[in-house]
Amino acid sequence: MSGTDSSASRSACNSKGSMIVVSNRLPFILKRNDKTGDLERKASAGGLVTAVAPVVIRGGGIWVGWPGIHLDDPNEKIPESNPNDKTPTAGLLSEKIVPIHAEPKLFDSYYNGCCNGTFWPLFHSMPDRATFIADHWKAYIKCNEEFAEKTVHALHLLKQQKGKNGSSPPIVWVHDYHLMLAANWIRQRAEEDDIKCKLAFFLHIPFPPWDIFRLFPWSDEVLQGILGCDMVGFHITDYCLNFIDCCQRNLGCRVDRKNLLVELGGRTICVRPLPIGVPFDRFVQLAQNAKPVLSTNQQVILGVDRLDYTKGLVHRLKAFERLLEKYPEHIEKVMLLQISVPSRTDVKEYQDLKEEMDQLVGRINGRFTTPNWSPIRYIYGCVGQDELAAFYRDAAVALVTPLRDGMNLVAKEFVACQINKPPGVLIVSPFAGAGEMMHEALICNPYELDDAAEVIHRALIMPEDERTVRMNHLRRREQLNDVDSWMKAFLKAMDSLEEEADDIGATSMQPVTIDDFDEYLSKYIGYTQKLALLLDYDGTLAPIAPHPDLATLPLETKHTLQRLSNMSDVYIAIISGRNVDNVKNMVGIEGITYAGNHGLEILHPDGSKFVHPMPMELQDAVVDLLKALQEQVCKDGAWVENKGALLTFHYRETPVAKRAALAEQARKLITEAGFTPAPAHCALEARPPVEWDKGRASIYILRTAFGLDWSERIRIIYAGDDVTDEDAMLALKGMAATFRIASSHITKTSAERRLSSTDSVLAMLKWVERHFSRRKPRANSLTYKNARKARDTIQMHMSYQMPAKTSPRHTPPLTPDKTSSGSESS
Numbered sequence: 085m086s087g088t089d090s091s092a093s094r095s096a097c098n099s100k101g102s103m104i105v106v107s108n109r110l111p112f113i114l115k116r117n118d119k120t121g122d123l124e125r126k127a128s129a130g131g132l133v134t135a136v137a138p139v140v141i142r143g144g145g146i147w148v149g150w151p152g153i154h155l156d157d158p159n160e161k162i163p164e165s166n167p168n169d170k171t172p173t174a175g176l177l178s179e180k181i182v183p184i185h186a187e188p189k190l191f192d193s194y195y196n197g198c199c200n201g202t203f204w205p206l207f208h209s210m211p212d213r214a215t216f217i218a219d220h221w222k223a224y225i226k227c228n229e230e231f232a233e234k235t236v237h238a239l240h241l242l243k244q245q246k247g248k249n250g251s252s253p254p255i256v257w258v259h260d261y262h263l264m265l266a267a268n269w270i271r272q273r274a275e276e277d278d279i280k281c282k283l284a285f286f287l288h289i290p291f292p293p294w295d296i297f298r299l300f301p302w303s304d305e306v307l308q309g310i311l312g313c314d315m316v317g318f319h320i321t322d323y324c325l326n327f328i329d330c331c332q333r334n335l336g337c338r339v340d341r342k343n344l345l346v347e348l349g350g351r352t353i354c355v356r357p358l359p360i361g362v363p364f365d366r367f368v369q370l371a372q373n374a375k376p377v378l379s380t381n382q383q384v385i386l387g388v389d390r391l392d393y394t395k396g397l398v399h400r401l402k403a404f405e406r407l408l409e410k411y412p413e414h415i416e417k418v419m420l421l422q423i424s425v426p427s428r429t430d431v432k433e434y435q436d437l438k439e440e441m442d443q444l445v446g447r448i449n450g451r452f453t454t455p456n457w458s459p460i461r462y463i464y465g466c467v468g469q470d471e472l473a474a475f476y477r478d479a480a481v482a483l484v485t486p487l488r489d490g491m492n493l494v495a496k497e498f499v500a501c502q503i504n505k506p507p508g509v510l511i512v513s514p515f516a517g518a519g520e521m522m523h524e525a526l527i528c529n530p531y532e533l534d535d536a537a538e539v540i541h542r543a544l545i546m547p548e549d550e551r552t553v554r555m556n557h558l559r560r561r562e563q564l565n566d567v568d569s570w571m572k573a574f575l576k577a578m579d580s581l582e583e584e585a586d587d588i589g590a591t592s593m594q595p596v597t598i599d600d601f602d603e604y605l606s607k608y609i610g611y612t613q614k615l616a617l618l619l620d621y622d623g624t625l626a627p628i629a630p631h632p633d634l635a636t637l638p639l640e641t642k643h644t645l646q647r648l649s650n651m652s653d654v655y656i657a658i659i660s661g662r663n664v665d666n667v668k669n670m671v672g673i674e675g676i677t678y679a680g681n682h683g684l685e686i687l688h689p690d691g692s693k694f695v696h697p698m699p700m701e702l703q704d705a706v707v708d709l710l711k712a713l714q715e716q717v718c719k720d721g722a723w724v725e726n727k728g729a730l731l732t733f734h735y736r737e738t739p740v741a742k743r744a745a746l747a748e749q750a751r752k753l754i755t756e757a758g759f760t761p762a763p764a765h766c767a768l769e770a771r772p773p774v775e776w777d778k779g780r781a782s783i784y785i786l787r788t789a790f791g792l793d794w795s796e797r798i799r800i801i802y803a804g805d806d807v808t809d810e811d812a813m814l815a816l817k818g819m820a821a822t823f824r825i826a827s828s829h830i831t832k833t834s835a836e837r838r839l840s841s842t843d844s845v846l847a848m849l850k851w852v853e854r855h856f857s858r859r860k861p862r863a864n865s866l867t868y869k870n871a872r873k874a875r876d877t878i879q880m881h882m883s884y885q886m887p888a889k890t891s892p893r894h895t896p897p898l899t900p901d902k903t904s905s906g907s908e909s910s
């Protein structure tokens with residue numbers, strides 16, 4: 085028995101039957117010892133094997149697969165594992181192995197021809213790279229028959245061992261695109277032999293949309309083969325829906341998209357998203373123990389991939405080149421470390437890709453290299469687990485930008501190894517399964533080189549607190565959803581098959597009764613323990629009025645907010661462009677957080693205040709600008725609101741015909757004074773040249789003001805109506821449900837949803853109230869004590885600089901800057 089004894093394996097063996105795993109390869113490969121001529125096992129350290137092998141071993145199950153070598157004598161005995169082997173497969177006795185033997189030419193046609201020449205590119209939505217050759221397909225059928233036959237043999241072996249009235253029926257779990265036909269034959273043969281079993285299939289690569297899938301001439305057979313199972317698993321819901329769509333269109337199956345069910349020949353097949361994870365704790369351990377291998381003070385951008393055309397490596401290098409063109413400030417400051425693991429090296433396409441990569445690396449290095457620095461360090465080869473963990477741990481940015489990928493475990497391994505403080509940033513392609521769940525990563529379309537360069541730039545300059553919040557979320561999710569929990573989810577799905585399979589008739593007829601918030605927010609909030617509500621004031625909570633003093637909070641909104649503020653699990657901050665005392669006055673609720681001047685001042689519920697430091701020259705500049713605006717543009721009803729650190733030039737009461745000219749004049753004055761003019765509703769905000777906005781303020785509030793314990797499940801909602809709210813929506817992208825309030829469609833927004841008015845905001849708040857209403861009121865102010873502690877301990881990193889009038893806005897340092905920390909006063 086191996087040392088690995090996962091909780092998934094223990095739960096699998098409480099009451100369940102055995103498991104037979106069927107995969108193209110066994111969980112180890114056989115090699116012949118050059119000297120002795122004996123066969124030896126070479127163990128696999130992959131995450132999948134780590135999770136699945138213990139379950140098979142503990143349940144007395146069997147593994148069916150190809151041993152990685154063509155044996156002259158198919159009866160040659162499979163050796164036991166080496167006594168020093170500590171990997172999870174060590175306990176898999178040779179009697180629990182059923183090896184596949186196939187004639188080498190046939191196997192080549194099946195494996196290289198059909199699996200990797202046809203299904204691999206087609207299922208990755210790259211049909212131009214796919215070949216459709218009848219002989220390859222015939223070989224695929226033959227090999228799948230062989231796998232099915234050997235699996236039925238394994239079922240017989242189990243039946244003999246357990247006796248006729250033994251435990252519950254075994255689970256037969258067929259893996260991946262190599263074996264899409266096997267399940268149907270296993271079912272038929274098992275039925276003929278009167279052997280009961282539950283059949284499952286899991287696809288590790290994407291399942292393509294119908295328009296791509298139907299290009300395969302024998303696509304119906306593939307679907308029928310998979311539908312031989314009771315349960316079919318994919319990484320993400322999109323692939324499930326693609327599969328269901330194909331079943332309906334190709335085979336005319338009755339389907340239920342809501343409950344993910346397909347009906348064929350009187351049987352109901354459950355389709356389930358089962359996103360795979362990584363052995364999180366193992367990677368943490370590796371990262372803790374690995375010695376540093378990167379001796380550089382440059383920011384390292386890391387890429388780790390098999391050298392495969394699906395991984396977008398050429399696009400990645402070009403995006404990096406674009407970054408250096410657009411942002412030369414990164415020259416000599418950053419380095420792209422690309423590790424490309426050799427793969428399918430005897431296939432022409434892969435050889436061509438290697439050639440292209442070699443040339444591109446040479447060209448980019450040739451173009452940008454300086455005497456002290458080369459932009460790309462390229463490793464073509466394998467790296468050990470320890471070294472890999474060190475790369476993951478010490479990289480500033482991980483670039484995971486495949487053109488298409490079933491899941492992508494590099495993204496997850498990177499996150500697991502990010503144990504350093506402050507952490508790095510993950511960039512993921514939306515075309516990887518990982519991109520669907522890792523919301524807090526920066527999303528980057530690898531095809532759009534300019535945008536990719538922008539995203540890399542954003543990652544390189546991302547403030548420390550934003551990096552920390554994003555990485556905390558990412559790590560927590562991956563720790564919860566590690567490979568063991570994937571295994572558990574699979575076993576649970578197999579357990580509940582009977583109940584779910586009965587549902588198709590009943591559920592597909594049910595009318596949809598849920599409203600918009602139910603659809604969007606309940607999915608997002610789910611069983612959340614805590615909710616952070618970040619709300620803008622003017623135009624969001626209060627309708628726009630002719631004058632700021634008249635923009636009062638509607639009573640119903642006030643009462644709803646009041647009740648929400650008394651709920652133990654709801655945390656509220658009002659984040660406004662008004663000055664903080666003014667907005668607190670307008671809202672008039674005690675015990676919540678107020679941020680004024682777009683977050684430059686933050687008033688905590690306990691009365692203490694955070695004030696972003698404002699150097700003298702900037703204070704003087706505000707006074708000068710106020711004077712200039714008052715003297716030159718405060719006419720025809722226009723006026724300046726003096727908010728202390730900030731100014732707003734209002735022209736709502738100016739006749740429409742005169743507004744544009746007046747606003748233009750004001751814009752000039754604001755720019756000349758070294759401030760940034762930001763358009764608001766009939767107003768121009770003069771924003772100081774500081775890297776602090778509603779985005780940074782939101783992150784600060786979430787991290788410190790609320791005193792939240794991030795090991796709990798926390799959800800965030802942000803709502804705002806203004807361009808200044810876009811800063812927050814961008815900073816919270818992927819981490820929050822975001823609403824932009826606008827009466828009509830807006831083209832440029834980072835928000836996920838639009839709400840048409842302040843009335844819709846109230847409706848949303850009431851939805852939240854209903855959702856959380858069964859919880860107890862806040863007992864004491866312990867939370868705020870925690871918050872105070874958190875604020876006291878956090879290092880704020882911000883600095884001001886009065887820029888030369890034409891220079892870009894100042895970027896705060898990435899390392900703690902003790903001389904310019906924000907001030908806290910009670």
Ligand SMILES: O=P(O)(O)OC[C@H]1O[C@H](O[C@H]2O[C@H](CO)[C@@H](O)[C@H](O)[C@H]2O)[C@H](O)[C@@H](O)[C@@H]1O
Nearest residue numbers: 621622628629630631632635660661662765767
């Ligand atoms: O961040 P917010 O809470 O949305 O504040 C943005 C600005 O709101 C106020 O001005 C706007 O609302 C006024 C009242 O409805 C309206 O008269 C004006 O035309 C709007 O621009 C406030 O006066 C500003 O200080 C805020 O920056």
